[in-house]
Amino acid sequence: MQPWHIWIIAAIIFFIIEIFTPGFVLACLGIGCLVSGLAAIFNFNFQVQVLVFSITTLIVFFGIRPFILKYLFKTSATIETNVDALIGKIGRVSVKIDPGSNTGRVIVEGDDWRAVSVDDNSIEAGTKVIILKVTGTKLLVKKADSEN
Secondary structure (H helix, E strand, C coil): CCHHHHHHHHHHHHHHHHHCCCCCHHHHHHHHHHHHHHHHHCCCCHHHHHHHHHHHHHHHHHHHHHHHHHHHCCCCCCCCCHHHHHCCCEEEEEEEEECCCCEEEEEECCEEEEEEECCCCCECCCCEEEEEEEECCEEEEEECCCCC
16 A cells, blocks of 8 residues: 555545534644645655645644634524523413412423413413523513503
8 A cells, every 4th residue: 555545545534523523623634634645645754744734634623614614614603492492482371380389381382381480379270471581390470561
């Protein structure tokens, strides 16, 4: 097996592993391996190949990687998922929220949740509420400003 074969195989391995890891770090090593494989094809000795690998990897890591991360991995606004997506939603009280007896249920987007009023006031069934927080399986709610 020729030395350039080893460099190319290492590059392929780095690129495959990069698919499963974020950050474009292993791809930088893979590019360094490709360039070192090119140096091996031209019969440079091993020390030169390692030097080419090191320099190329550093150039790609510090020179190209920041641009790749900036333009290809743009960050977007955080998308709330699961119960975090309920915060700020409007629900309708299905069972009266009574702080004294610790009862109350709210239907939000078709799901029925236990609910507690944040201001310790009773909220009648049928009233629209805003979800402020989710703690465990309970929603902390307050009356919505408008009764639409």
